[in-house]
Amino acid sequence: MKSIYHLIYFLLISTVSLTACTEPKKEKEPEQEEAHAESDLVTLTPEQQQVIGITLGYIAQKELSGTTKVNGMLDLPPQSLVSVSTPLEGIVKSTDMLQGMRVKKGALVAVMQNPEFIQMQQDYLDYKSQLQYLKQELDRQEELAKENVNSKKALQKARSEYQSVSARLLGQRTKLSLLNINFKALEAGQILKTFNLYAPIGGYVTQVNTNIGAFASTTDLLFKIADTEHLHAELTVFEKDVPKLKIGQKVRFTLANEEKERLATVYLIGREISKERTVQIHCHLDQEDTQLLPGMYLKAYVESGMNRVDALPDEAIVEFEGKKYVFVAEKNPERKVAEHQYKMTEVKTGIAENGYTQISFLRPEQDHQVVIKGTYDLLSKVKNEEEEHGH
Numbered sequence: 001m002k003s004i005y006h007l008i009y010f011l012l013i014s015t016v017s018l019t020a021c022t023e024p025k026k027e028k029e030p031e032q033e034e035a036h037a038e039s040d041l042v043t044l045t046p047e048q049q050q051v052i053g054i055t056l057g058y059i060a061q062k063e064l065s066g067t068t069k070v071n072g073m074l075d076l077p078p079q080s081l082v083s084v085s086t087p088l089e090g091i092v093k094s095t096d097m098l099q100g101m102r103v104k105k106g107a108l109v110a111v112m113q114n115p116e117f118i119q120m121q122q123d124y125l126d127y128k129s130q131l132q133y134l135k136q137e138l139d140r141q142e143e144l145a146k147e148n149v150n151s152k153k154a155l156q157k158a159r160s161e162y163q164s165v166s167a168r169l170l171g172q173r174t175k176l177s178l179l180n181i182n183f184k185a186l187e188a189g190q191i192l193k194t195f196n197l198y199a200p201i202g203g204y205v206t207q208v209n210t211n212i213g214a215f216a217s218t219t220d221l222l223f224k225i226a227d228t229e230h231l232h233a234e235l236t237v238f239e240k241d242v243p244k245l246k247i248g249q250k251v252r253f254t255l256a257n258e259e260k261e262r263l264a265t266v267y268l269i270g271r272e273i274s275k276e277r278t279v280q281i282h283c284h285l286d287q288e289d290t291q292l293l294p295g296m297y298l299k300a301y302v303e304s305g306m307n308r309v310d311a312l313p314d315e316a317i318v319e320f321e322g323k324k325y326v327f328v329a330e331k332n333p334e335r336k337v338a339e340h341q342y343k344m345t346e347v348k349t350g351i352a353e354n355g356y357t358q359i360s361f362l363r364p365e366q367d368h369q370v371v372i373k374g375t376y377d378l379l380s381k382v383k384n385e386e387e388e389h390g391h
Contacts (some may be wrong), residue, residue, distance in 0.1 A: 072235035090114030253300035
């Protein structure tokens with residue numbers, strides 16, 4: 001009997017020991033689950049709330065525009081960029097042009113010299129003199145023809161010679177007009193040794209490709225002048241984005257070397273797709289700026305229309321592990337009344353413009369207040385708590 005009692009006592013002791021060993025494990029699991037469930041909650045005391053400077057607000061309806069991001073550069077229309085060359089080859093006798101110099105329309109850009117220019121003036125005066133004689137001869141032959149004194153052949157010859165020299169004079173006058181000759185001075189007997197080149201438009205000298213004493217042919221580019229008052233933005237848009245574009249849409253752009261945002265308007269949409277599957281978009285600047293230069297690269301956003309959407313200030317949204325979050329104020333926290341509790345809630349973001357970003361909750365939260373300022377401090381607290389639970 002004693003042995004039986006000993007066996008029963010041993011079994012009871014073993015059962016109690018096993019129960020004691022297993023009980024802590026069962027209690028530990030709920031604690032871990034509770035800690036994980038509360039990892040997205042942040043609790044602040046009134047003092048912490050004041051130090052961080054938490055500001056709450058509601059989701060607002062904002063008019064934000066859908067945008068298309070594009071790249072481009074500043075350019076000039078053909079009529080605002082002029083290449084200056086010489087209509088008659090010759091030697092550059094003088095020029096004061098320097099790159100970056102401002103010139104007015106009609107300003108002297110170079111003085112050219114060529115012996116042929118002197119001969120051209122002599123030929124013009126010679127043709128003009130001959131024409132006066134031939135005109136008198138033609139009038140005389142016409143008078144004789146009326147009286148049947150001369151033959152028709154003599155009249156035809158006089159008329160032919162007059163018309164021939166008249167054509168030569170007209171041609172020579174046209175050539176000399178290209179060289180900016182003063183015909184009144186020339187017909188008074190003043191033959192010039194040099195001819196001048198003038199600026200066809202006002203603007204800035206962007207290229208100087210000659211110097212004093214250099215020979216210039218008619219195909220040489222001597223100077224280039226740009227009128228920067230009519231710059232436009234030339235944008236490169238991918239084929240897939242072209243259907244979103246319309247003439248009259250607004251464009252916001254910034255230059256590569258500054259942060260200032262400027263405005264332009266879509267004026268023309270190209271009708272040809274390049275090998276890179278892109279289309280050129282021509283935009284007019286809303287405000288001219290003479291400090292801008294053609295060739296400057298830019299980044300632009302083409303607005304595709306205004307939409308009323310749910311939005312929050314940019315500073316209300318934080319990014320954590322590749323996802324976007326906001327902190328929603330809990331209405332009925334289970335903790336002390338004096339404490340403030342915020343729930344880290346994932347959102348999807350859309351259009352971002354003028355300091356606001358379109359948002360949508362994965363679960364309906366529109367009737368809750370959202371933290372507008374202090375979100376990064378709350379995110380830091382979440383990260384610290386997760387690290388503590390991890391340890």
